[in-house]
Amino acid sequence: MNEQDKFQLQNQDSNWRDCQAGDIGKVSAQLKRRRRVRTIQQRGAVLGLILIAVVGLGWFTMHLQNQDKPGGHLVAGLYCSEVADMAEKLFAGELENKQVAQITGHLDGCPDCVEHLEKARQEYEERTGEKAKFQYPPEPKVVLAPLMPRGLSVARVW
Numbered sequence: 664m665n666e667q668d669k670f671q672l673q674n675q676d677s678n679w680r681d682c683q684a685g686d687i688g689k690v691s692a693q694l695k696r697r698r699r700v701r702t703i704q705q706r707g708a709v710l711g712l713i714l715i716a717v718v719g720l721g722w723f724t725m726h727l728q729n730q731d732k733p734g735g736h737l738v739a740g741l742y743c744s745e746v747a748d749m750a751e752k753l754f755a756g757e758l759e760n761k762q763v764a765q766i767t768g769h770l771d772g773c774p775d776c777v778e779h780l781e782k783a784r785q786e787y788e789e790r791t792g793e794k795a796k797f798q799y800p801p802e803p804k805v806v807l808a809p810l811m812p813r814g815l816s817v818a819r820v821w
């Protein structure tokens with residue numbers, strides 16, 4: 664060990680000193696402060712996430728409301744996307760009368776779906792080679808009402 668090493672060792676030794684009164688207090692205060700900063704940061708992060716969630720949800724809701732294509736609005740208790748989802752069963756005649764009535768109700772108030780469903784119906788008939796069991800607007804049926812009130816016999820267009 665040369666002189667320089669000895670000197671360094673001594674020097675290091677001299678850096679070691681006993682904790683002075685107040686040092687521990689200072690250290691723990693520093694730690695507490697750091698912990699408080701971290702808590703604030705965590706709270707900030709949580710608040711940020713909540714904000715993002717709220718803004719995101721707002722945007723999503725607005726997006727849904729503004730959407731006019733299937734997937735979009737609620738008419739007669741059905742969303743356009745639900746009408747689209749049921750189209751296949753509708754054409755196959757697999758839906759209950761109640762559901763068919765609901766879909767008709769939706770179509771009465773939703774020109775978008777009428778258009779969409781008409782395309783889907785043509786596609787269905789081409790694909791299956793069968794006539795769809797649902798059409799909107801219904802094919803006009805001329806029905807002779809034999810005995811109408813006031814004795815009038817009229818051709819009634821459904």
Ligand SMILES: [Zn+2]
Nearest residue numbers: 743773775776
């Ligand atoms: Zn619709």
